[in-house]
Amino acid sequence: MLLAVNHKTRYVYDRPLAHTIQQLRLTPRDVPGQTVLDWEIEVPGMERAASYADGFGNIVHVVSHQEALSELEIVARGLVQTEDRAGVVGQPACPASDIVFLRFTGLTRANPAIRRLGSLAATSDPLAGCHELMEAIHEKVVYRTGVTQVHASAIDALSAGEGVCQDHAHIFIAAARSVGMPARYVSGYLLLEDGQDSEAHHAWAEVHLPGLGWVGFDVSNRICPTDRYIRLSTGLDSRSAAPIRGVQFGGNEENLQVEVSVSQQAQQQ
Numbered sequence: 001m002l003l004a005v006n007h008k009t010r011y012v013y014d015r016p017l018a019h020t021i022q023q024l025r026l027t028p029r030d031v032p033g034q035t036v037l038d039w040e041i042e043v044p045g046m047e048r049a050a051s052y053a054d055g056f057g058n059i060v061h062v063v064s065h066q067e068a069l070s071e072l073e074i075v076a077r078g079l080v081q082t083e084d085r086a087g088v089v090g091q092p093a094c095p096a097s098d099i100v101f102l103r104f105t106g107l108t109r110a111n112p113a114i115r116r117l118g119s120l121a122a123t124s125d126p127l128a129g130c131h132e133l134m135e136a137i138h139e140k141v142v143y144r145t146g147v148t149q150v151h152a153s154a155i156d157a158l159s160a161g162e163g164v165c166q167d168h169a170h171i172f173i174a175a176a177r178s179v180g181m182p183a184r185y186v187s188g189y190l191l192l193e194d195g196q197d198s199e200a201h202h203a204w205a206e207v208h209l210p211g212l213g214w215v216g217f218d219v220s221n222r223i224c225p226t227d228r229y230i231r232l233s234t235g236l237d238s239r240s241a242a243p244i245r246g247v248q249f250g251g252n253e254e255n256l257q258v259e260v261s262v263s264q265q266a267q268q269q
Contacts, residue, residue: 001227002265007076014253016068022246025233026076027059031092033085039078057094058233087216087224101182107237110178118175165203168219172205182208187241191228191262
């Protein structure tokens with residue numbers, strides 16, 4: 001499937017900033033089932049940006065602004081060819097060893113309730129077990145926007161019984177790690193059914209399974225990622241995989257607006 005992405009992030013500040021630095025993980029990589037045909041980022045200072053691959057293999061651009069800014073707009077857009085691999089990514093190149101993804105973080109800590117969920121995946125058939133884990137989390141945590149904060153942990157979301165895709169991914173990751181299964185967070189894009197445009201980022205989890213490598217699980221939609229998904233960045237949790245992270249000097253209040261559209265395009269000849 002040929003997917004076009006247009007992702008716009010706009011910051012408006014109550015008073016001009018003196019200085020800002022942004023880390024942009026806004027460039028998808030070629031991985032099994034995903035080929036980037038065209039991609040660009042538009043932001044003031046992009047021509048001076050430093051770039052590197054981080055410890056998880058994400059492409060990072062660092063943009064800084066030393067002039068006074070009252071607003072800042074970042075646009076990422078491009079075309080990506082995708083293939084339905086039933087969520088199986090395999091073993092794409094990654095600087096970090098698979099065992100790194102056994103590490104708990106503040107957002108993916110496990111408590112007894114999460115460990116009980118993890119036991120569903122600890123079976124002689126871990127693929128089937130992970131599907132059962134996905135279903136169990138979907139049943140226990142209702143998808144509802146505006147009920148959890150961006151820094152809510154897996155424990156917080158499971159206790160609340162409601163949350164969004166970020167929360168579902170954190171719970172799945174915490175549960176998998178609690179039984180010794182490497183798991184990681186994936187930030188990306190999703191083409192919705194019936195030709196609807198996506199309205200924001202999407203997130204899901206990947207777990208490393210014997211014989212298959214990395215396999216994705218989207219708890220919010222109860223499926224493994226298909227050709228409707230684009231992987232953007234990966235990490236231990238939503239913080240390390242965040243598409244945009246930054247620091248700023250000056251200004252007290254920040255207004256953030258995010259617009260994301262994903263649409264299917266006719267295949268190129």
